[in-house]
Amino acid sequence: MSEALWYSNHMAEAPPGGIDRARLALIAVERSHMAMVISDPNQPDNPIILANPAFLALTGYTAEDIIGRNCRFMQGPDTSPESIAIIRDALAREIDVTEEMFNYRKDGSAFWNRLHISPIHDDSGKLIYFFASQCDVTSRRRAADLERSEQLLLKEIDHRAKNALALVQGIVRLSRSDDARHYATAVQGRVHALANAHTLLAVGNWQRVPLEVLLRSELVASGAGRVEISGPEVAVDVPQVQPVALVLHEIVSNAVKHGSLSSPTGLLDIRWHADHDGVAIDFAETGGPPTLPPATTGFGLSIAETIVSKQLNGRLQLDWNASGLHSRLTIPNMAMA
Missing domain, CATH: 3.30.450.20 (PAS domain)
Structure with a gap:
């Protein structure tokens, strides 16, 4: 029995x-x-x-x-x-x-x-x-969980792709030049900055990216030398990474093409600190050519101002003084790491 x-x-x-x-x-x-x-x-x-x-x-x-x-x-x-x-x-x-x-x-x-x-x-x-x-029913539950995870992942990928495409469309729409070669170069540089930011997100498993890492990536891509950077640890949230990368690209590129870094004696000093409910990043150019009025500089800073106000809900202040362009980028909802 x-x-x-x-x-x-x-x-x-x-x-x-x-x-x-x-x-x-x-x-x-x-x-x-x-x-x-x-x-x-x-x-x-x-x-x-x-x-x-x-x-x-x-x-x-x-x-x-x-x-x-x-x-x-x-x-x-x-x-x-x-x-x-x-x-x-x-x-x-x-x-x-x-x-x-x-x-x-x-x-x-x-x-x-x-x-x-x-x-x-x-x-x-x-x-x-x-x-x-x-x-x-473990196998069935795991299969269902995997299917739900895949669906969420596909939705997230779709969302990220749409955001990236929207940024690219904005770049193409806002970029302008009377010279086709200059236009292509400008668009290529902006798309490259976007791609760099995307790579940093992917390598970091789509987690927040340190501001210093994002900034150094742009400095290397732009070939910018004679740059000093300092500031506390700041993490850029995932939705902010690509817009911030584009703004950094415009400011650094302007310094390389028109500002202090276009001169062999010029310097660019970048510092950031906490500012109310966000972070303020100061860009101080010195030792470069005479400061040019905004109308004669590249169109990139106008793009930067648009991105800051429309996508980051922040502010970009430009001070065209005798020693060189001083810019302050203020981004809300960005916390110290």
């Missing part, structure tokens, strides 16, 4: 000369590939009185381990309290319940268990047993 029947043969006795339906039911439970247990709510703590081989195989326990114990031994640290409450309520109300919950095997390994519990009443309506079936 099997373990399951050995521990449950007190449940029914064959009537003389009759069909032992209870014993046939027990044989069916024993031979089923579905994990099943029966508990006795009329004993203290509703203990298990029958467990079929499929249940023992699923959980790794022996019959001696579990007979006489409440089923809660399968719960663990990640078992949902909400699921436990749902099951307790159904048991108290003596109604059917089906719940998927995180359970644990004897060896400590976890699995998603689709648990179904039904009350069993006698002819008088008295509750005599609870029947419970268990099914390991």
